[in-house]
Amino acid sequence: MGARAYDAVVVGGGHNGLVAAAYLARAGWSVLVLERLPEVGGAAVSRQVFPGVDVRLSAYSYLVSLLPDRVVAELGLQVALADRAVASHTPVAGGRGLLVERDEGPATAASFRELTGSDAEYAxxxxxxxxxxxxxxxxxxxxxxxxxxxxxxxxxxxxxxxxxxxxxxxxxxxxxxxxxxxxxxxxxxxxxxxxxxxxxxxxxxxxxxxxxxxxxxxxxGRWRVPVGGMGAVTGAMAAAARRAGAELVTRAEVTAVELRADGATVHWTDDDGTAHAAGAGRVVGGAAPAVLDRLTGRPPRPTPDGTQLKVNMVLDRLPRLRSGVDPAVALAGTCHVDEAAGQLDAAHAQAAAGRLPDVIPFEVYCHSLTDPSVLGPAERAAGRHTLTLFGLHTPAVLFRADPDGTRAEAVRRVLAQLDAHLAEPLADCLARDADGRPCLQASSPLDVEASLAMPGGHIFHGDLSWPAAATPEQVGTWGVATDHPRLVAASSGGTVRGGAVSGLGGYAAARHLLDPG
Known part of the structure; x- marks a missing residue:
């Protein structure tokens, strides 16, 4: 590839890097995107996780809410987002739990009344x-x-x-x-x-x-399921960038970014260890801020602490609930398990004290009820389903001493908690892969860190910012400037309005470069 010079080199091919690349290339800039992994998309990817099981799971991020219609329209993204039939269901021992319909009606009102004893809470x-x-x-x-x-x-x-x-x-x-x-x-x-x-x-x-x-x-504020999984979203973003003329290179491990007053040089190695370099008028940081610090030789900032447990599963069938509620209703939206306010407080206190919570609050989602396209034809005919579990208050620091053992214990606890609301053990409903193993894959924050180079496994790269200027000097800007004029932030944690699969960081980075006035 030589030492070709580009108007912009994007470090990191996650959704924000792809959005920035697409906008810049559409404006006539020459753009190179460098992605360390074999595929672009970052945390927003779909994968066949289990051998011999034709199901494409949203491996990390799993729902879409913040992606603006404006970005979808301007980039011509071919993305379909499906509404879930139910907003949420919360199982409660000894009762039918709390149902919140997508479009709230009499069933939601009745559910609040049954749980709380009056209509006041629903009001x-x-x-x-x-x-x-x-x-x-x-x-x-x-x-x-x-x-x-x-x-x-x-x-x-x-x-x-x-x-x-x-x-x-x-x-x-x-x-x-x-x-x-x-x-x-x-x-x-x-x-x-x-x-x-x-x-x-x-x-x-x-x-x-x-x-x-x-x-x-x-x-x-509605969270929707991307048809085809999260990889369909970033696949559409990558297609938009390529259509506009951006060059996307995977298996490209960026090793250094040299910043100068008149430009920059980005160094990377390919799978064979061969070194490459490219000149850049601007560098767009699609990677986490801590990664950019290392690449540019800045002093490292504190590593953020991710706090989530993610469990991907494939089921042979939906489990029956003790309450008698149809699992196709209970699991169609967000199924809240052990997330009452007092349970959230207790779990946070234990995690802050350095303990894995005795009761881990978590949520469960069955996306295949909304989007059966993620199931292969044979899996669909067999009645199989996906199941995603997202646990709260499980910070990375708790896993560092014994990563495998702590992950296994966290999984044991959340499955036991879920079983308490089921009429049959979830283990009996798990599909088996080609090697006869249960279709269950768990990721702690440390696993996310190792897979995605996301420091601390923090899915937002650090604490989110309020979507407004933090200082008078920021008013009227896009909130993506760094301390070097040739480097602009685009990632979740590096931008004022980053966070979730929104493309807002990439959009703001492109606007900053294209509308500098």
Whole structure:
């Protein structure tokens, strides 16, 4: 490949790097994307995880909410996002649990009444939902605009008090303003804890920021299943970049980035260990900030601590529930297990004290109920299904002393907790791969770190930021500048509005370079 010079070299071919590459190439820039792994997509990929089982699982990230329609339309992304039939179900011992329909109706109201004994809790749920819906409608359009000051953003909102409260008050208190029941409060609070090991009682803590991003996506806050799995999303982004003329190179391990006043040189090695270099007018950092620090020779920053346990499974059949609720209903949306507010608090306290929680709060999703296309024809005919489990409050630090043993114990605990709500052991429902092994794959934060070069296994690369300017100098910018004019951030943790599979970091990086005025 020689020492060809490009207008921009993108380090990291995750979804943000691909979005930045597509926009820059569409504007006529020459663009090279370098990805360490054999495929682009980063954490948003689909894989056949189990030998001989024709199922393509979303290996890491698994749902889409924040990807703006604007980005989909402008890049011509061929992406289909399917709504789940149910928003959530929460099993409760001795009862039928709490059902929240996608479009709430009499069944949701009846479920709240049965769980709580009156209609008061559902009325509070409706009030909170209405306030969040208005916030989503008002805030989402600002995510693809230059940064506003916090006050300027508040001026765009019909309910600036909610924006203020999420930023200044503990998330637990904001939720408790409307909700009193332990289970119902927990269902709401989990949106502040996905990938974020926070104390929901801390004022101005990361839980409020995480909650905000989980409820405002694309003006609705609705989390949808990408048809074909997450790899279909990043595959469409890669196709858009290639159509525009960007050059995508995989198995390219970037080893150094030399920054100068007049440009940069990016060094990498291929699978054979052969060294390559390319000149760049600008370098776009699609990798985590800590990775860019190492590549550019900056002092390393503290490693963030990822907090999630991810378990991918394939089932021969859906398990029956003790409550008698149809598993095709209970598992169609987000199935909350042991995520009552008190359980979230207890798990956080134990994790903060250096212990694996006795009861690990987690969520379960059966995406094949919404998108059967991820199943091969034979698997579909046999009635097989996918099952994804996402555990909270399982920080990376707990796994460092004994990675395999701690992972195995965490899996044992969450399966036992799930079994407590099932009429048959989940193990009896697991499919077997070609070697006769159960179709279950678990990843701790350390496994994510090793697979994706994601420091600490933190899925957001660090704590999320409020989607507004942090300083007066940031107002009117895109929030992606670094301390060197030739390096622009595009990753989740390196940008003000990064986080989740949104493309917002890549979009902002491209806008920063294309609209410098």
């Amino acid at each position: 509070g749920w409706r009030r909170l939902s209405a306030r969040l819906a208005a916030l989503a409608e008002d805030l989402a359009p600002t995510l693809t605009e230059p940064l506003l000051s916090p006050a300027g953003l508040a001026g765009r909102l019909r309910d600036p008090r909610l924006w203020h409260d999420l930023r200044e008050r503990p998330l637990a208190d904001v939720v408790a303003d409307e909700l009193a029941h332990d289970v119902v409060r927990g269902v709401a609070l989990t949106d502040g804890l996905i990938g974020t090991g926070a104390d929901v009682h801390d004022a101005a803590g990361p839980a409020g920021r995480c909650f905000l991003y989980h409820v405002v996506g694309n003006g609705t």
